[in-house]
Amino acid sequence: MAELLHPNKVEMKPFLKNLDKNLFKKTYNLVAAKVSPKKVGLLNKVCKKDLLDWPRVKHVYQQNNEKLVLLNRDASLDGTRGLSDATVSFIKENNIELVPFQLTLDYDYWRADDILDAILPPGEKEDHPSGFTAVGHIAHMNLREEWLPYKYIIGKVILDKNPSIETVVNKTDTIDTKFRTFQMEVLAGKDDFIVTQSESNCKFRFDFSKVYWNSRLSTEHDRLIQQFQPGDAVCDVMAGVGPFACPAGKKNVIVFANDLNPYSYESLVENIFLNKVANFVKAFNQDGREFIRSSVQKLLGFSKDEKAITVFPPRKRARKLEENKDPVRQDIPIPPVFSHYVMNLPGSAIEFLDAFKGCYYGLEYLFKDRSLPKVHVHCFCRFPDPEEDLINRIYASLGYRFSPEEVDFYYVRKVAPNKDMYCCTFTLPGSIIFAKPVSG
């Protein structure tokens, strides 16, 4: 049946922006059993196997005071072909009349895939492009060269067929290396890049054309957030619009979140307020290397000045606790040092590791009863066995050669055929962070 159910091929000239929806009408000549409304239930039961069973197509229609029940595509009008014995007997015994029925499926019925298959020429490698990543109301496509002449029509179909999508964009160049943003062209829908996206129980508002966002990283965000404990201090060196920072703040983790892109910083500030985590998450707009160094004193000062962050349970719980005369507030002490550093700038974050050299010089005493900080640094790797390469690169920047057992090499995702993203987690060695900084 699948091969029957598709619109007829439509000749489409390249670079067209509008679609004549009438071209996608297709009429099927079917047979219907005409019965009184009272009999429909019984007919449905007895003749179940012989009824029309097409996806998203209803098979019972009203005609005056009677019902027309559509039979399967092979049923003949005289009832001699395409029907089971049970159905034939039922029709005979109940004197049911079989009548012709024309069913028309139109543009609204077909799925995006069906329509694109009907209008696009055969593809070189893959199926026709109907896949996209949704970011808020935006569908973000990455069309292959061969589909570019049809990009506006493809955009229109995606827009029409996905009710939550209001704008369809296509990536127009490779990713900008500095802030990980890319140029995009609106293919269909409104010219509006300000999106609201949900992730990890938080809302994020940002201009998708000016900041980095990748919905495919949500699992990685959650994975690291799970490792942070309430009361930990986390330094998010390349925080973007806050997908690590805001959810961590919601679980009472103190986060110093930084991003060099002024637009990311602006959204980060907005998202901190949107998610009501301003007590726990502080935003900064510095270069990551500088921030690794300056944040040490910033946190120490914050911990000395504020000492603790007071949290109140959500109102409903607070009322319950009040009734039981339990304390309604909790003080979360602010630690003087970070437990975790997150560095998600996979193209170059490893090269920022040199900033840790001597960053806690003279502050050894702060770690008397605490573990040394952990670093989670994201990176790309082109080798199938990444350990040696990544250990060498970390050594070149941090000046410390880890053994493979000391580093957790976590595979995050495939970015391109020969390019994988990893997250390397290790504890910062005391010999590096307490070393006397070399002046000059």
Ligand SMILES: C[S@@+](CC[C@H](N)C(=O)[O-])C[C@H]1O[C@@H](n2cnc3c(N)ncnc32)[C@H](O)[C@@H]1O
């Ligand atoms: C891959 S994005 C990750 C953003 C966010 N952590 C996330 O997971 O979505 C890298 C971020 O690093 C920021 N960035 C680039 N260069 C930077 C630098 N030198 N210092 C700090 N942030 C930088 C970019 O603006 C971008 O937001």
